[in-house]
Amino acid sequence: MSTQAVPLAGVIGHPVAHSKSPRLHAHWLRVLSIRGHYVPMDVAPADLETVLRTLPKAGFVGANVTIPHKERLLEIADLVTDRAALIGAANTVIFRADGKIHADNTDGYGFIENIRQNAPEWQAATGPAVVLGAGGAARAVIVALREAGVPEIVLCNRTRARADRLKQEFGTRIRVEDWVQAGNVLEEAATVVNTTSLGMVGHPELRVPLDGLRPGAVVSDLVYAPLQTRLLRVAAEMGCVPVDGLGMLIHQAVPGFERWFGMRPVVDAATREALS
Ligand code: NAP
Numbered sequence: 461m462s463t464q465a466v467p468l469a470g471v472i473g474h475p476v477a478h479s480k481s482p483r484l485h486a487h488w489l490r491v492l493s494i495r496g497h498y499v500p501m502d503v504a505p506a507d508l509e510t511v512l513r514t515l516p517k518a519g520f521v522g523a524n525v526t527i528p529h530k531e532r533l534l535e536i537a538d539l540v541t542d543r544a545a546l547i548g549a550a551n552t553v554i555f556r557a558d559g560k561i562h563a564d565n566t567d568g569y570g571f572i573e574n575i576r577q578n579a580p581e582w583q584a585a586t587g588p589a590v591v592l593g594a595g596g597a598a599r600a601v602i603v604a605l606r607e608a609g610v611p612e613i614v615l616c617n618r619t620r621a622r623a624d625r626l627k628q629e630f631g632t633r634i635r636v637e638d639w640v641q642a643g644n645v646l647e648e649a650a651t652v653v654n655t656t657s658l659g660m661v662g663h664p665e666l667r668v669p670l671d672g673l674r675p676g677a678v679v680s681d682l683v684y685a686p687l688q689t690r691l692l693r694v695a696a697e698m699g700c701v702p703v704d705g706l707g708m709l710i711h712q713a714v715p716g717f718e719r720w721f722g723m724r725p726v727v728d729a730a731t732r733e734a735l736s
Contacts, residue, residue, distance in 0.1 A: 468519045469720045470499040472511065473526040477502070480735050481524055484713055487734035488725035496721050505529065509536045516555040522720040523553045524713070525563075530596065537563035547599045552716040567597065568604030570712025571653075571680070577711070577727065579678045579701040584608035587650030591615050592642060592668065594622040597682050598655040602630055610651065616642040618656075643669030652679045652695075659689040666691055675699030684709055706732060 471481040477500065485498035501523070503511045508529050515523065525533050530549035534540055537550065538560040544550040550563035575582050589610045591598055594617035605613055611633070617623040618639045627634040637645050646652060652673065658666035660683045670691065673679065679695035684705035692702040710727050718724045725731070 464495075465519055467494075467496040467521045467721055468499070468515075469496070469522050469524075469716070470501050470520070471524040471526060472501045472503045472508070472529060474502055474504055474528060476500045476526070479526065480709065481526075481713060483735055484710060484731070485717060487731060488717055489721070491730070492721070492723050492725060494721050494723065503529070505532065508532055512536055512553065512561055516559070520555060522555055522716060524716060525551055525553055530565075533563050537561045539563070541565070543568065543603060547603050549596055549599070551712065552719075554716075554719050564715070565600060566712040566715045567600035567708075568607070569715060570708045570710070571601050571682075572604045572608055573711040573714070573727075574707035575651075575678060575680060575703055578703045578707055582651070582678045582701070584610045584651075588612040588614055588648050589651035589653065590642070590645050590649040591653050591655060592658075592666070593617055593655035594619070594626050595655065595657075598626065601653050601655050601682070602626060602634070605651070605653075606630065606633060614645045614649070616645065643672055645672075646670065647672040647674065649674065649677055652677055652691075652700075654681045654683065654689075654691050657683070659683045659686075659691060661685050670694045670698070673698045673700050676701070678703060680708075681705050682708060706735065710735070 471479050482500050489496050533550045539562045541564040544565035547565045550565050552564045552566050554562040589605050613634045615623045615636050616639050623636045627636050657663045677700045679700045680703040681689045681691050682705045683689050687704050695702045
């Protein structure tokens with residue numbers, strides 16, 4: 461029997477039972493024949509730092525961190541990547557051999573990789589992107605779109621002040637429009653992203669008028685339950701390229717898995733199947 465330590469990783473949230481990450485990582489560990497484990501850990505906010513400092517002593521090489529810990533993690537970590545600092549939240553932790561906690565945010569990476577895989581013709585520079593929503597996910601999407609070279613981001617959020625704050629923070633390439641204008645601004649969009657929770661099971665439907673969508677536009681919904689949202693269904697009917705949110709969820713997990721377990725997993729149909 462091997463005496464080599466079995467690497468451990470997991471997802472820390474509160475609650476965490478709904479997380480798809482354990483199934484995703486278990487699938488990759490299996491197909492890559494890696495002796496390792498990935499477990500869900502329900503940790504109350506007051507215990508986050510203690511848990512993060514203790515896990516390496518128990519054989520953990522890293523973790524994903526989700527709601528409500530993503531912002532707090534930045535304060536606890538010893539090292540924070542530039543993109544996590546810019547986004548203001550982190551979702552991936554690496555426990556380094558020297559004892560330091562390294563925090564990164566891979567949501568924006570996952571968002572862009574998902575588009576590149578499912579809309580390979582997509583060119584960021586083609587035209588403006590419309591982003592619906594100004595919450596935590598919108599921050600990662602905006603940073604990623606800017607980095608990819610989108611010329612302008614038109615931001616619409618129900619609470620306009622929240623969108624204005626993002627413009628202040630992320631600069632001049634953002635234009636804020638009122639939520640009621642969302643349907644009209646779609647006419648100029650080469651890329652459309654729903655970062656609101658609208659359309660998700662248990663939430664109201666996204667009721668923005670969609671008849672302005674331009675054929676050929678890439679339309680991405682971060683909502684992944686259901687997989688086929690009204691936005692994506694109408695987008696497909698109108699000749700747009702729909703990109704669902706499950707792909708982002710999968711792609712954002714790739715960098716962490718690779719760092720922890722030493723092999724880069726492939727995102728393919730079997731990966732999606734493992735989560736269905
Ligand atoms: P959040 O910070 O709570 O932001 C929620 C956003 O939805 C805000 O812009 C909010 O607008 C808007 N919203 C909520 N209810 C609304 C309503 N009735 N009408 C209009 N706007 C409404 O949440 P988040 O972390 O950004 O997550 C947003 C969604 O993205 C969730 O569905 C989440 O599951 C999904 N997500 C998916 C992935 C993925 O990998 N696919 C990754 C991250 C997040 P106000 O500012 O006006 O409240």
